[in-house]
Amino acid sequence: MMKRMxxxxxxxxxxxxxxxxxxxxxxxxxxxxxxxxxxxxxxxxIFRALAVSTEKYLGQAxxxxxxxxxxxxxxxxxxxxxxxxGYTLVTAVTPLTILPHNVKTSFTYKDxxxxxxxxxxxxxxxxxxxxxWKTTKEFLEQAKKNPGMISVGNSGAGGGVHLxxxxxxxxxGVKFNxxxxxxxxxxxxxxxxxxxxxxxxxxxxxxxxxxAGKLRIMALFSEGRFDMFPDIPxxxxxxxxFAMGQWRGLAAPKGTPAAxxxxxxxxxxxxxxxxxxxxxxxxxxxxxxxxxxxxxxKTMAADHEFYGILVREIKK
Numbered sequence: 001m002m003k004r005m006x007x008x009x010x011x012x013x014x015x016x017x018x019x020x021x022x023x024x025x026x027x028x029x030x031x032x033x034x035x036x037x038x039x040x041x042x043x044x045x046i047f048r049a050l051a052v053s054t055e056k057y058l059g060q061a062x063x064x065x066x067x068x069x070x071x072x073x074x075x076x077x078x079x080x081x082x083x084x085x086g087y088t089l090v091t092a093v094t095p096l097t098i099l100p101h102n103v104k105t106s107f108t109y110k111d112x113x114x115x116x117x118x119x120x121x122x123x124x125x126x127x128x129x130x131x132x133w134k135t136t137k138e139f140l141e142q143a144k145k146n147p148g149m150i151s152v153g154n155s156g157a158g159g160g161v162h163l164x165x166x167x168x169x170x171x172x173g174v175k176f177n178x179x180x181x182x183x184x185x186x187x188x189x190x191x192x193x194x195x196x197x198x199x200x201x202x203x204x205x206x207x208x209x210x211x212a213g214k215l216r217i218m219a220l221f222s223e224g225r226f227d228m229f230p231d232i233p234x235x236x237x238x239x240x241x242f243a244m245g246q247w248r249g250l251a252a253p254k255g256t257p258a259a260x261x262x263x264x265x266x267x268x269x270x271x272x273x274x275x276x277x278x279x280x281x282x283x284x285x286x287x288x289x290x291x292x293x294x295x296x297x298k299t300m301a302a303d304h305e306f307y308g309i310l311v312r313e314i315k316k
Contacts, residue, residue, distance in 0.1 A: 026086055026260050030061040033250065034082075034090040036075025038068040040185020041155055042205045042286075043091050043248055046119055049280040054271030058264075068182040071156030073099055080111040084253040086260035089115065092251035092296065094160035097303040101311040102158035109300040113256045116265045117249035117291030117299070118272060119281075121202045122222030123164040125152065126191060126215045131198075136219045136238045139198075143174035151177040153187035153199040160246040163307065164221065165200040166314050171242055191215065202246050204284030221245065228285045247289065247303075249296050265293050 033051060035044050044066065051062035067075035072095045079090030092114060100108045125139070133139040143150050154162035157180040169176050179196050181187040184205040191199045192209065198218060199206065203226075209215040210229070220226070220234045221244045235242050250268060252261060271277055272290060281288050291299060 024259075026263055027058060027060045029087065030063050031058065031087050031089065031264075032063045032065050034075045034079045034088065035064055035066045036068065036072035036079075036091065036093075036095075037066065037155055038181075038183030038186055039066050040188075041183040042121070042202045043093055044183070044185070045204050045284060046248060046281075046286060047091055047250075049277055049284075050118060050268065050271050053274040053277035053280075054268050057270040057274075058267040066183075068156075071095065071099060071102075071158040071162070071180065073103070073105055076105070076107050079251075080107040080253060082253045084113075084255035084257075086252060086256050086264060089250050089252050089264070092117075092249045092300065094246040094248075094303065094307075095156070095158070096251075097300055098160060098163055098307045098311065099158050100304075101308045102163075109304050111254050112251035112300075113254060113261055114293045114296035114300060115250040115252055115261055116268050116272075116293060117247055117289060117296040118268070119248040119286055120245060120289035121248075121287050122220065122243065122245035123161050123200060123202050124217050124221055125165075125168075125198050125200055125219040126188070126206045126210065127198045127218045128191060128194065129213055129216050131216065131218070133218060136235050136240050139218050140172055140174055140240070143169075143172075143176060147175040148177050150198065151179050151196040153179045153181055153190055153196040155184040155187055155201070155205075156180050156182065161200040161202060163310070163314070164244045164246075167244060167310060168219070168221070168242055170314055172240070188215075203286050207285045226285050247291075247296075247299060249291065251296075261293055 033047055048064050051064055055062050067078055082088035097109050099105055152165050184201050187199045188206045190196050206215050217232050222234050223243050
């Protein structure tokens with residue numbers, strides 16, 4: 001018995017001694033970021049740009065891995081089960097605090113260590129440039145006259161932009177036909193092809209198509225106008241009292257050492273502050289909004305409670 005206890009103590013001491021050493025040398029290989037949606041969506045575009053700008057500060061490659069499915073659940077499950085060594089991260093986006101209220105999941109925000117927040121953006125409805133509605137009020141009037149006839153795509157059932165679209169219809173007393181896709185990119189493609197009437201997205205999804213004149217911003221759920229599109233009024237300016245958006249950051253599996261989290265935070269913060277990334281964000285109409293690991297954790301906890309209440313209200 002004494003011999004067995006001695007062996008356990010030796011292993012435990014070796015583990016404790018190795019942990020600081022591993023943190024000191026981190027990272028020794030590439031770091032991957034799991035995106036729980038298909039390529040081409042807002043989260044994908046933002047973090048691909050951030051990965052490029054952060055590599056020189058981290059000292060290793062940052063690789064994007066798309067794991068679409070279940071409105072983000074597939075990617076979050078894989079991220080929560082990854083080894084907590086800092087080499088696998090996941091994008092911590094508003095749906096992380098929504099999904100557990102919509103469907104039974106094996107994870108909540110508590111299964112992740114917050115690293116850093118990068119973006120906080122309003123949501124918006126886009127339509128094709130040839131759509132018959134010219135204002136948000138005209139769009140809503142049509143929806144009221146024809147309940148369930150206007151189809152609105154989203155990046156996944158139970159996700160952030162889906163819930164925002166549902167909150168919008170509840171607040172306005174209308175009914176949309178919600179069509180889920182595997183990501184923001186596919187939903188915008190469906191709108192361009194005329195398969196749906198509108199799409200609920202967040203920048204930079206659809207921004208290049210708006211610039212090209214193929215799509216229009218029908219409803220802008222922000223407090224202020226986009227600098228890129230100063231002529232497009234917000235919903236509130238059109239007498240429609242509604243504003244809502246999403247945050248997008250990074251998280252690691254629960255149990256990742258604090259020293260590793262700090263190194264990741266510092267490298268990605270420098271990536272955020274990089275002139276090249278700032279230009280990319282501006283070109284994509286993305287609103288950069290830094291939050292520390294601690295502040296992101298507080299936001300995740302608060303939104304988990306907020307969306308739990310909202311989901312219950314919407315389902316009534």
